[in-house]
Amino acid sequence: MQLPDLIVSESLRSLIKQAAxxxxxxxxxxxxxxxxxxxxxxxEDSCLFFTEHGFLAGFITTGHILLPNIKTALEVAWYxxxxxRNKMExxxxxxxxxxxAKENEAVYLFQGIKTRDSKKVSEIHLRKx
Numbered sequence: 294m295q296l297p298d299l300i301v302s303e304s305l306r307s308l309i310k311q312a313a314x315x316x317x318x319x320x321x322x323x324x325x326x327x328x329x330x331x332x333x334x335x336x337e338d339s340c341l342f343f344t345e346h347g348f349l350a351g352f353i354t355t356g357h358i359l360l361p362n363i364k365t366a367l368e369v370a371w372y373x374x375x376x377x378r379n380k381m382e383x384x385x386x387x388x389x390x391x392x393x394a395k396e397n398e399a400v401y402l403f404q405g406i407k408t409r410d411s412k413k414v415s416e417i418h419l420r421k422x
Contacts, residue, residue: 305330305343312348312372333369338397342389347373349386353397359419360401366394368404395422 309326313319321329329350333341339352349371357365368390373383394402402420 304345305348308343308346308348308372308374311374312370315372315375340390340393342386342393344382344385346377347371347382347386349390351390351394353394353399357403360403363401364397364399365401365403366390366397366399368402371404391422 306323306326309329310320313321330341333339333350333352336352338354339350341350342348349368351366351368353364353366355362355364357363357367371383371386373386391402399422402418402422404418406418
């Protein structure tokens with residue numbers, strides 16, 4: 294689901310905190326989480342989708358260093374609770390993001406993959422829509 298069409302639930306806040314902890318980032322404050330939610334849910338060039346067990350945030354830019362002047366959708370954060378991975382939850386979130394990107398006339402999807410065992414992005418995926 295995309296915000297702000299729904300009330301932000303405690304489960305989304307909890308998922309954001311879990312993602313930060315799993316990937317070794319400092320615990321975000323409640324105020325910081327609210328800022329993130331507001332930014333990604335109210336700007337026309339940004340999106341925030343979430344389900345009961347995961348979320349995906351992204352934005353559209355024409356200023357990416359690898360793709361200057363080309364409308365590109367960038368995934369910023371994509372997280373699924375460990376107990377719900379490999380059960381289509383992540384795929385549903387990605388499909389919502391992909392559809393949003395197409396509706397907003399993005400030419401490419403760009404994402405960096407970081408696993409919890411990695412201290413940095415281990416894979417970069419670029420796909421033409």
